[in-house]
Amino acid sequence: MSAAVTVREAVFALLRAHGMTTIFGNPGSTELPMFRDFPEDFRYVLGLQESVALGMADGFAQATRNAALVNLHSAVGVGHALGNLFTAFRNRTPLVVIAGQQARSILPFQPFLYAEQATEFPKPYVKWSFEPARAEDVPAAIARAYHVAMQPPRGPVFVSVPVDDWDRPCEAPAPRAVGRAPRGDARLLDELGRALAKAERPVLVVGAEAARDEAWAETIALAERHLMPVWVSPMSSRNAFPEDHKLFAGFLEASREAIVRDLAGHDLVLALGAPVFTYHVEGFGPHVPPESRLYQLIDDPLVAAASPVGTAIVGNIREGLRELLAGPAPGRRPEPARFDRPNPPAPEPLTDAYLLSRVAALRPAGSIVVEEAPSSRGAMHDFLPITDPDGFYTCASGGLGFSMPAAVGIALGRPGEKVIALIGDGSAMYAPQALWSAAQLGLPVSFVIVNNRRYEALLGFGRRFGVERPVGTQLPGIDFCALAEAQGVAAARVESAERLDAALRSAFDSPSPGLVEVVVA
Structure with missing residues (x-):
């Protein structure tokens, strides 16, 4: 801990240390003291509605691969943003959401524009939600929020800050680093590597987590090494494989029966950075073809636990792919058929x-x-x-x-x-x-x-x-x-x-x- 400063000064120093100098928001009365003497090296990006501010922050965080800061008004402002907070949670986007709260001294009197049960409101669509018991604990709470947001699987976090906390003195916590690239289970990765090498017709299903883990080159290399056709997982929110590549096979539908149909004939299915599987309509029967053995490489233990079939390996996607690329070489396989795109559409009528x-x-x-x-x-x-x-x-x-x-x-x-x-x-x-x-x-x-x-x-x-x-x-x-x-x-x-x-x-x-x-x- 360093010498005493104000909560505001300590928080802006932490944000600066973590590269979070862009703040997205739509300001309200309970947030104004945060921005007293706003630092010149920060920028405030105004959204005309809180959901817009949060959506902009989501895009910015995905583009920069660092947590973005969102500043919302108490209760109603958080409520306006909840739809896009839900999306950020599903997107696995690291966001630190700070919401205003009324002054601590008047909270017992149910004041105007206060948030009742502030930490409960954004649940369950945040990884962590907290209102510090003391003003001097605010910087440490925001520091923890950053690291929770950035820890895989990434996602939004929420901190409620009373309006009178920002000018209070505190001990400034020193910025620190937290490692974030665990490898998957070595035994299971070795088992998967050997199974891939022995498979006669393996197939790859890629999802958004492979893109978030920056596994583009490794995914291409694994597909080419094993001559695997590559399908995009249903409803994928990111691109993880080039759609003009000779091994690209198409897009799986969010339907159990359609997935089994499209993956039929493959003896090994590897779901990479994707759930097994995302459905949009009710379906029946098996989740994969009966002749298929399924493996999943995913960074989220909850997604792995929810998978209905197969062997799940939890860990960083790119690191897991590098282990697989160092595994046994496959035998000779026929090259899969190329994805057949439809003929160009006619100009009239304009579709x-x-x-x-x-x-x-x-x-x-x-x-x-x-x-x-x-x-x-x-x-x-x-x-x-x-x-x-x-x-x-x-x-x-x-x-x-x-x-x-x-x-x-x-x-x-x-x-x-x-x-x-x-x-x-x-x-x-x-x-x-x-x-x-x-x-x-x-x-x-x-x-x-x-x-x-x-x-x-x-x-x-x-x-x-x-x-x-x-x-x-x-x-x-x-x-x-x-x-x-x-x-x-x-x-x-x-x-x-x-x-x-x-x-x-x-x-x-x-x-x-x-x-x-x-x-x-």
Whole structure:
């Protein structure tokens, strides 16, 4: 411990030491003392709604691979942010969320704008939640919060701080390091290595945790060494394998029967950085083909424990892959068939498939795609291959309102890189305030609104459930260009294929944020 300083001074010193000099938030009265004499080397990124602030922080943390700091108002502000806090938890995004609380001396009187049971409110979608018993314990609590957030599996944490704590004296804790790269069980890794070498037709299923563990090169090397076709796990929120690689096999559906169908004929299945498996509809029968032996390499012991079948190895994905690459060499195997993409779609009528094929053709090399257009994801898989590491982000939770602000955060965390946000018209209305933040920050984000004038995904699920006319699914009368321009973002509306390329080129070439609303059939 060092000499006494204020809680505020100690906290900002800790944040600086951990590289957390960007703060996302929407300030309220119980947070103001935190920002007295705000340090010049910090920046505050304003979101016009708390869910937007948290979504931006999520994107920024994923892009920088370091915990991001979110500052929220007590109770109501935390409530506004809960949807994207749930998504951050599913995304395994390291966030330190600090929320204001009323002064300790008036808490017994149920004051205005206080948080009752503040630490319970964000549960269960935080790894740790705490309100220090004394003001002088706040810096140590925030230091612990950082390390908990960064410890695999990563995720958000929550600290409630009373408004009168920031000016109190405390002993400043010294920053420290905590190691975070445990290897998996050596015996099980050796067993998996030998099983891979002996398998006649192994297959690899890759998920988001492989991307988060920066295992891109090792995943490619293992697939090539064993000539394994590579499937993307259902609903994966990140890209972990190049979708133009000769061993790329496609995308598994979130259906038990469909997964068994697609993996049939393989005697060994390795689920890498993914659950076994993510389902979206009820299913029956086996989870893998009867002839298959399943192994899982995952960094989350809870996901491993929940796996219904197979042998799970818990540890760092990249380190585990390096162990496997040093294992026994396989025998000769036939090369798998290549993934067969559909023929290019026709320009008329203007469909989401044609739109995504033109995005693929025109987007700048190395650009980052952030997606939240659920009904167009199949068309994206067919016509917009993601080929670069860390080139794709979406929400692991399935909750809407993440990707627009996340695109802003990713652009902030990866300066100079082009970000393309593919957003459905329904999704866009969950967090349109992100456009204002993009404009104020001058970020090179191109928002492409896929406007089919309805909640198309719900219509598809309605048919699955025998509901032919779901209620509340039509979205007429929304002017996305006016919405964007009112917040300082240049916008264009496209209703025909002949105008599409020019509008996309203009947006992609611009160093400033822009929006292209594409009305699709």
